Amino acid sequence: MKISKGLITAAGEPQRRIPLQTLVDSEGVPRTVLSMLVSEVIGSGIEQVCVIVPAGEEAVYASATEGFGDALRLVPQDGPPGYAQAILRAREFLGREPFVHLVGDHVYVRGKEGNLAQRVVSLAAEEGCCVSAVQPTHESAIGRFGVVGGRPLPNRPFLYTVDSVIEKPTPTVAEERLVASGLRAGYYLAFFGIHAFTPEFLEILERQTAEAPEQDATVSSALAEVARRSRYLAVQSDGRRYDLGPKYGLLRSQLALTLNGPDREELLAGLVELLSLSAEPGRGSDR
Secondary structure (H helix, E strand, O other): OOOOEEEEEOOOOOOOOHHHOEEEOOOOOEEEHHHHHHHHHHOOOOOEEEEEEEOOOHHHHHHOOOOOHHHEEEEEEOOOOOHHHHHHOOHHHHOOOOEEEEEOOEEEEOEOOEOHHHHHHHHHHHHOOEEEEEEEEEOOOHHHOEEEEEEEOOOOOOEEEEEEEEEOOOHHHHHHHOOEOOOOOOEEEEEEEEEEEOHHHHHHHHHHHHHOOOOOOOHHHHHHHHHHHOOEEEEEOOOEEEEOOOOOHHHHHHHHHHHOOOOHHHHHHHHHHHHHHHOOOOOOOOO
16 A cells, blocks of 8 residues: 555644744754644655645645645635544545545654654555554543554554544543553553544545534544454554643643754753742742
């Protein structure tokens, strides 16, 4: 299975402005979040990338992704809102081909294995099935992600056969239905924000959306059906994903990128100075 197309969804509320934010990447270069994501996709060997953007804001998003030329296409989400609907807006671009998908409100710090999107694409091509990157996530945070349960593959470290998928589960539901052996207590395999999808996934998502328009079909609901019908794998990353949406998400992401880049020592010195200032007696009180 050859994968040559990529999709980034960047039109969702309330995070629609996040992809336009500028951060300093791990190389010390100021770039928009969206530019980092497009680079991650192209770096995985993908030839064409489609970005779903808010309707009427194509020019703004184009300026945030300068330099990618004909490899990039921007498609407005001018129909119904929602994550599933955003993916379906790329139907014409994707056709009946497999594709790699990244969400628009995460940034990634690579581990020793390098470009995780490339690893996901390679696994999907070799195995001929959907593959999702996952990260062990504490139960206190799984309410923000889709979470999978599954079984480790023999003699293939950090690779799982997925049995179940639930969107934003509670810790109680996760404990009952989303166990994956080998993880610390209280941790579950939550989506990393990088997937390789087959045409079957897109057909299921389209059908679920059409059958129950009053209910929001989700990536998780479509993948749950994929897991029941076909082979579906999850690969655990040695890198880290940072969700930009929560409070201080941008700050945490910038700190993580810088601590893994050439400006690490400068940042650490600045943090020590800030901490020493905040610890001074009387600081912040009336004098």
